[in-house]
Amino acid sequence: MRITLKLFATLGDLLPEGAKANTLEVEVPEGATPHQVIDQFQVPRAMAHLVLLNGVYVDVADRDKPIIHPGDAIAIWPPVAGG
Amino acid sequence: MAWANKVLRVNLTEGTVSDEPLNMEWAQQYLGQRGLASKYLFEEIDPRCDALGADNKLILTTGPLTGTMASTGGRYSVVCKSPLTGAIACSNSGGYIGAEMKNAGWDMVIVEGKSPKPVYLYIHNDDAQLLDASAIWGKSVWDADRILHQTHQDPLIRISLVGRSAEQGCLYAAVINDLHRAAGRSGVGTVMASKNLKALVCRGTKGVGNVKDPLRFMQATEDGKRVLRENAVTGQGLPQYGTQVLMNVINEAGAMPTRNMRETQFEGAHNISGEAMHEPRKSDGQPNLTTNAACFACTIACGRISTIDKEHYTIQNKPEYWGNSGGLEYEAAWALGSDTGVDDLDALTYANFVCNEDGYDPISFGATVAAAMELYDLGVITQEHTGGIDFKFGSAEALTQAAELVATGEGFGKDLGLGSKRLCEKYGRPELSMTVKGQEFPAYDPRGIQGMGLAYATANRGACHLRGYTVASEILGIPEKTDPLSTEGKPELVKAFQDATAAFDSSGLCIFTSFAWTLDDVAPQLDAACEGEWTTEKLLEVGERVWNLERQFNLVAGLTSKDDTLPKRLLEEGANAGPAKGKVNELGKMLPEYYTVRGWDQDGVPTAETRQRLGLA
Numbered sequence: 123m124r125i126t127l128k129l130f131a132t133l134g135d136l137l138p139e140g141a142k143a144n145t146l147e148v149e150v151p152e153g154a155t156p157h158q159v160i161d162q163f164q165v166p167r168a169m170a171h172l173v174l175l176n177g178v179y180v181d182v183a184d185r186d187k188p189i190i191h192p193g194d195a196i197a198i199w200p201p202v203a204g205g
Numbered sequence: 206m207a208w209a210n211k212v213l214r215v216n217l218t219e220g221t222v223s224d225e226p227l228n229m230e231w232a233q234q235y236l237g238q239r240g241l242a243s244k245y246l247f248e249e250i251d252p253r254c255d256a257l258g259a260d261n262k263l264i265l266t267t268g269p270l271t272g273t274m275a276s277t278g279g280r281y282s283v284v285c286k287s288p289l290t291g292a293i294a295c296s297n298s299g300g301y302i303g304a305e306m307k308n309a310g311w312d313m314v315i316v317e318g319k320s321p322k323p324v325y326l327y328i329h330n331d332d333a334q335l336l337d338a339s340a341i342w343g344k345s346v347w348d349a350d351r352i353l354h355q356t357h358q359d360p361l362i363r364i365s366l367v368g369r370s371a372e373q374g375c376l377y378a379a380v381i382n383d384l385h386r387a388a389g390r391s392g393v394g395t396v397m398a399s400k401n402l403k404a405l406v407c408r409g410t411k412g413v414g415n416v417k418d419p420l421r422f423m424q425a426t427e428d429g430k431r432v433l434r435e436n437a438v439t440g441q442g443l444p445q446y447g448t449q450v451l452m453n454v455i456n457e458a459g460a461m462p463t464r465n466m467r468e469t470q471f472e473g474a475h476n477i478s479g480e481a482m483h484e485p486r487k488s489d490g491q492p493n494l495t496t497n498a499a500c501f502a503c504t505i506a507c508g509r510i511s512t513i514d515k516e517h518y519t520i521q522n523k524p525e526y527w528g529n530s531g532g533l534e535y536e537a538a539w540a541l542g543s544d545t546g547v548d549d550l551d552a553l554t555y556a557n558f559v560c561n562e563d564g565y566d567p568i569s570f571g572a573t574v575a576a577a578m579e580l581y582d583l584g585v586i587t588q589e590h591t592g593g594i595d596f597k598f599g600s601a602e603a604l605t606q607a608a609e610l611v612a613t614g615e616g617f618g619k620d621l622g623l624g625s626k627r628l629c630e631k632y633g634r635p636e637l638s639m640t641v642k643g644q645e646f647p648a649y650d651p652r653g654i655q656g657m658g659l660a661y662a663t664a665n666r667g668a669c670h671l672r673g674y675t676v677a678s679e680i681l682g683i684p685e686k687t688d689p690l691s692t693e694g695k696p697e698l699v700k701a702f703q704d705a706t707a708a709f710d711s712s713g714l715c716i717f718t719s720f721a722w723t724l725d726d727v728a729p730q731l732d733a734a735c736e737g738e739w740t741t742e743k744l745l746e747v748g749e750r751v752w753n754l755e756r757q758f759n760l761v762a763g764l765t766s767k768d769d770t771l772p773k774r775l776l777e778e779g780a781n782a783g784p785a786k787g788k789v790n791e792l793g794k795m796l797p798e799y800y801t802v803r804g805w806d807q808d809g810v811p812t813a814e815t816r817q818r819l820g821l822a
Contacts, residue, residue, distance in 0.1 A: 201437035204448030
């Protein structure tokens, strides 16, 4: 299925070629879990601190669940802060 | 003791300076900087006074760790009654001036009265003098800074200044130090200018002595630095991307205030983000970001130093802006960008340069421009009011022209200098002002981050993110993740953040250390440096005491629980996009519980028991 992958901050370098604005449409297996997507694009799990699925935070406990659907957007950050 | 134990009192009406010992009894209760200066202010002025009258006082204050080797120990604050809000104002800044004051041997400078003519304060260690400012009055911060360096022939002096916006009465003027660091919020610069005080020039060579246990202090500060170094946020994220890394985070989370908070996601967010600042421009192949930068003693270095493309329309014929200077932090980028609908990164950077050059708060400025753009969009104001500027959302030209006008107080700049609340009132649409207690919002829509609605409504200086940054927990998961769309537990969370922040702000340290440190990391540093016993528990008590003292100031000033609210838009109009779509901020659910958690009655007044417990009775 096709989803939108967004990798930000220091993870941006891990995006495959063709990404624009830290965003790329990618193909992942049907029923993929957040962890499977994280692994597929070589994002170290320890660096996937903030994971948002359609803008909603995905708790670490839910990252092995098949909660991603076609057309969803998953956005990932390492630990970041500001203010 | 870390405190210098010396206060400089400056009476501008009489033209005198004198020194006196710091009130060490109060220092044990209020620590320093924000807390201690607020105590002095509360004791010395009538909170009902005219903020721009001679009866208001302006306190420039350090904390006990300012000027020491503790990481980020370079902070100082400017405390007074605010002309923007009528509430207590305390604006905190980094850079180098705080450490210089402390190295000159002063904990704080209390400025009272009003000078009959423009003056500036020159401090060289124990020597303090009021000098004629006629050569720099009417000059921008940057010009006056250059002239003062030439006049004193000392490249090592540090300077805090007000710009032309403050002289012209802009109600959100800042006190700028080191050219681009700012005690930015609540109009503290306006108060300074109202006293005919243009600048504080300082040179200190005495060092910071009086550390209680130097060896233990060295160990404690090194322990603290290791924690900052090894933490992914303070060791990597902030140095590399600065606060601007939040632009995409908050936008994805659907809490990005956009076009005067009509919307909650900005389609141009990426173009003005921390990531975009790293990307080479199409025009000249160079990135906007030149380097990061650190304030005194800071081992994080989150500051942004930027360069605008020389061919950009804003500076094509202005070589004075071709060099690098203080770049966009997240709050400025949001207010100048998303809130006005402008996604031209270099235009925002130029507007930010002008804010620094003439000393005014980019948050309040951007939010006021956004309110004016909505008034224009609705036809309430026209080009007749704006002086011919097509003041539509998304217009970079309107934004940068507005910045230039506020800098000098000319034309429509006079209206914009009123701030959003007074501007919207003037044109008969007060509901369009996105403010609390008259101060403009920072960069988090409280419909998508419920706790921030409560934090804004109850912040003692008006809408503010730096008084209780629950974004850390609700969005970023620091120290623990909470649900941003739920109100459950938020009153306790907001109180905890508010009290801890008040303690950090009273120490001389930067609040950004709190992304890695808790008060457990701060207490050993203070305890090794300062007379008395400084534990986490004592710091929390100090924080709560400071919060309640500020509340008492505001109650005497005439504010009530009716001021603990949010604009109707955020309470009645659902968010238009993102995870919070359709949601409003549920302040009504949280506020009564917050008052209870605080030990206040349901009118928001600290009970006698609470006052007694905190020694405020």
